[in-house]
Amino acid sequence: MASDHTRSAILAAAERLYADRGFGDVTLRDIVAEANVNLAAVNYHFGSKDELIAELFVTRSIQTNRERLNELKAAEEAGGGRASIEDIMRALVGPTLRGCLGPDREGSTAARFMIRASIESVPPIRRIKNREVDHLRKFAAAMRRAMPGRNDTELYWGLHFALAMAHHTIREKERLLRLSEGKCDLDDVRAIIDRVVTVSVMALTIGDVPSKPAARPVLVHGRLTRQDL
Amino acid sequence: MASDHTRSAILAAAERLYADRGFGDVTLRDIVAEANVNLAAVNYHFGSKDELIAELFVTRSIQTNRERLNELKAAEEAGGGRASIEDIMRALVGPTLRGCLGPDREGSTAARFMIRASIESVPPIRRIKNREVDHLRKFAAAMRRAMPGRNDTELYWGLHFALAMAHHTIREKERLLRLSEGKCDLDDVRAIIDRVVTVSVMALTIGDVPSKPAARPVLVHGRLTRQDL
DNA sequence: GATAGTTTCATACAAATGTTTGAAATGCAA
DNA sequence: TTGCATTTCAAACATTTGTATGAAACTATC
Incomplete structure (x- = not known):
């Protein structure tokens, strides 16, 4: 060659x-x-045409997955082997949102391609997405370590909802912009990630009835903090 | 004729x-x-072929939208003109989830058609979806009435996330089932609706720093209740 | 039952599309 | 250079697809 x-x-x-x-x-x-x-x-x-599309999508997917796992690993090392649930969710949705949203990414071909792939979902891409489950299992495992006592079912629902908010925001950003008449700032990616992470963590605490008042996640200065009630 | x-x-x-x-x-x-x-x-x-697809999708969409607005209206009348935010979210996501999920719906052609429409998104369907914003505005208005003090931006994000969770659950139910190895029960539609509504309401209380301890939504017996801390 | 409007039918059309082919060009090693 | 493998090229192929046509069948009204 x-x-x-x-x-x-x-x-x-x-x-x-x-x-x-x-x-x-x-x-x-x-x-x-x-x-x-x-x-x-x-x-x-x-x-074939399908193999061309597949190669495009695989390349970009590998990039995102690697970023995710890098963030996860970094968070785990920083936490002495165990990452906080916030950091895990951040590692999960951060790379995708950062890759596909934001003003500078407007011109990024890769980002717009991945958005298309998320919206249109042609057969070769669907086939690849089906293999993504193995990748997600790594995050489920990390979440299990971060919340040892928690029910597995709750954990999967939390993971699922986190991806739901991230992907839907990417898919429907035009509609959200139109619906909110520009009030929702889709260029402030950091704030969006914070928001998704915050709600995801909240979702993971459903049914949590703590003996002492729970730490309640609150969005302050666009960054997730905890505030005791 | x-x-x-x-x-x-x-x-x-x-x-x-x-x-x-x-x-x-x-x-x-x-x-x-x-x-x-x-x-x-x-x-x-x-x-033309596209007009056939459009007619199919419009028919089903009108059905769902009508169910949504009926539920909303019922909730508003029951509440003396003002529906609770929970009931509003329930009216928003309930009809769609009930229509597309659940064991009996497995054989429902209409449901499976709408799932397809959600996954594949061909041009004639995309065009119709773009008009859906007007419909959603009615829910935004109801939410504004239910939470008068709240920032509009937060309100739109809450609405957006509610739809995200509902639609993503429909779109990716196979994957969630596989990821959770069957632990997530996608046939228990009531529980799923409760879950989505609960998280949506939580999302709408982000940054809420109440003078007195907030009522905190908790999932009990598969039904949303309020429990004061 | 004749007539006008509607619906059905077999068939043809035209265009688009992914793929294949076989020859020509190119690059590289001996 | 010679010979061999790789790459490029123009052209053709083989389907598939939505759509159009014009005649035939049917229906209802007068």
């Missing part, structure tokens, strides 16, 4: 076009035109 | 096939074969 020129030109063009116009109405001919390569090059280098 | 036979046969067949196999790989020929009608009948009765 002398040079990846054609291969990477296709990848870049495909990601850009899919990000801009969606999987639905971008054809191989559009891609090769954008990349200035021959039509047959896609099948030569990737085998 | 002597009889709607052909028209409704097409609608029924289309909904069934789309629900089962997705919009991606169901053609008009599949639909007319299932409906035992002629290929040209679709264009004759609906104009």
